[in-house]
Structure formats: C-alpha cells, structure tokens
Amino acid sequence: MRPTTTSPTASPTVSRRGRRALRVLLGLATAVAITATLHTTSASAATPTPAPWLKPVLGGLLDRQHAPSSAYHGAVDGYVAEVAWADLQPTPTSQIARGNPIDQDIAYAKANHLKLKLRVLTGTSAPEWAKRLDGPPVNVVDEYHNTGTVGRFWTPRFASAYTQLQTKLAARYDTAPELAMTQITRCTTMFAEPFLRQGRTPKSVQALLKAGYTATLDEACQHQQVDAHKLWTHTRSGLSFNPYQRINPDQSVTNDDAFSALMMRYARQHLGARPVLENHSIRSTFDQGPSYVELYKAIKALGGPVSFQTAAPDRIGNLGATLKWAVSQGAASVELPSSYRTTASPASLTSYNRQLTTIATNNSH
DSSP, rough: OOOOOOOOOOHHHHHHHHHHHHHHHHHHHHHHHHHHHHHHHHHHHOOOOOOOOOOOOOEHHHSSSSOOOOOGTOOEEEEEEEEEEHHHHHHTOOOOTTHHHHHHHHHHHHHOOOEEEEEEOGGGSHHHHTTTSSOOOOEEEEEOHHHHHHHHSSSHHHHHHHHHHHHHHHHHHHHOTEEEEEETTTTSSSOOOOOOOOOOOOHHHHHHHHTTTTTTHHHHHHHHHHHHGGGGGSSEEEEOOOEEEEEEESSSSSEEHHHHHHHHHHHHHHHHHHHHEEEEOSSSSSOHHHHHHHHHHHHHOOOSSSSEEEOOOTTTTHHHHHHHHHHHTTEHHHHHHETTHOOOOOOHHHHHHHHHHHHHHHHOO
C-alpha cells in the first residue's frame, strides 16, 4: 500500500489574506501597464508621421508646345512637355527608355533654368495595344473635324495599364526637381480634358455607346484616375475640368456641372495638396454659356493651386484681358496660345508672369 503524507491544515484566515494581497499586486501591475500603454499611444498621436515633401506650385506663364525663345526670358519661364503614351510604351511590357522625350526636356529645362509641366497624352495618343484592350479601337471625331481612335478607357484592363504607366513614370520622375507638375489623363479622348466626350458629334456618342461605354462606368473612371496619381507623392497633378458631358443611354448629352464640382472636391480630399484644378479654354469673350460660369465659380471657391490654358488663337479674344482674368481667379500658371510669339512682346507679358508666380509662391506655403 502506497504510503500517504499528511500536511498540516492551513489556517482559513491566512489563506484569505494571501489571496487579497495577490489581487492587490495584480491590480497594481495592470494599472502600471495600462498607464504605460496610454502614455505611448498619446505620444504617438502627438507626433504624427510627417507628410512627404512636395515640390513648389508651378507658377508663371508657360509655352504650351515647346521651350520658349530666350527672348522671352523673364516673361515666359516654363513650358509643357507633351508626350504621347504610344511613344513611351509601344508594347505592354516596355520600360521607360533612357533618353526618351521626357528625359530630353528635363535636361533642356535644367540647362536653361526653365520650369517644366509634363503632359502624357492618352486618348487618341494611347498605344495601339492599349486601344485594343477588350475590343477594337473606338472612332471619335470632334466638332472641329479632328478624328482619331481611343481605347475603352472605362474598363478595368485599361485602368490597370494606365496605373502601370504611372507607376513607371513616378518611379523615374517623381523626385526630378525640374518636373514641377504632371497631368491626370486616363479618361480622355481627343484632348487632355477628361470631362469632354465630343458630345456635339453624334458619331462619337454612338461609337462610345456601341463599345460598351456608360456614364456610370465613366464616373468610376474619373474617380480611379485620380486615385492612380497617389503614386506621385512629391509632384503635383493637374486635372482639367469642363462641365461634364454626360452621355445618356438614349444618345442625348447633358452638361453636369454638379459632377465636375464633385470631382474637384474628390481630388482635393484624396490627393491633399497635390491636385491642381485646371481648365483649358479660358478666353476674354466669355461666350461659353452658364455652365462654364458655374465651373469657374466652383474652381475659385475651392482655391489654389489653379492653372489655366487659354483657348485657341481664333477663339481667345484679347490675350491681355484673358490673363488679367486668370490672375483675378487666383491662377498660379497659364499656358499661352501658340500665337503669343507673334502677337505679344516679352514686355507685355512680364507683369502677368510676376503676378502668377507670386500666387504660386503663396500657394506653396
């Protein structure tokens, strides 16, 4: 028979006191741990992660086609580097080649102390392989009889291709100091104006609808193209606004100012200080109708940074009056019409260049 050992019986009073003491010690330890956690959390909240550094707002008058002549130094201090997507990525797997047109413009801008705005054109300037994603290219024509073909920019595959392009561009150029600004262009057709759908030409409207386009898909495209530019953390992204041309299933087209204003707010909410609100059709004649009046009010209400491009030479009216209006709207930069080289002297532009640059400096703070 296994032997048994008898232990003295513990006093009930001592046992209860021991348990009480243990509970007190555990409580003190828990309180210390909670206090330490709260202190750490409070310290973290008090020192948020700083936002990435951001390049200054692009300011002044810009040549919209190429580098300005040295005769305009001090009056036109920058230009738009306009490059077709097809020239940068001829195949789906193409990398951004060294010595491409963007590299050349950056080198020239650096050597000549010029500011640079990058505009990579998609729409009719997209590569053929992108135009053929999910179907054959779609024919479009505008009211001025310009023609071309576009891809199904509203589809997920086109979205992926555009995002991959922006990933490569941002990796290469986001920290280049000469490149002050880029452009949001995924949902474009004929020009770098994603809210226009060639709504005045029935052939374009019919072709888009036949290819599967809907206003609902287009709205998603507009949001997604803004989101794609989160890839650019140091460079500001311009988004050109017009009264949104909403294509209805019955082929009618309506101007939707409310959606354009909504997208202005969306860009500011999701890209912070990086989006630049733009319009590419300012003129002194102010003959574009009430929808544009509302558009310009919405842009001014949200404040800078703002940038404009003038209308074409045959539609701008008086250049000086147009630039004066842009300054009154709080614009930081204006892309000049090509005709400025023959119709405006450097002296006539210098004051506007200074005023716009001052606004840009104030927007950068």
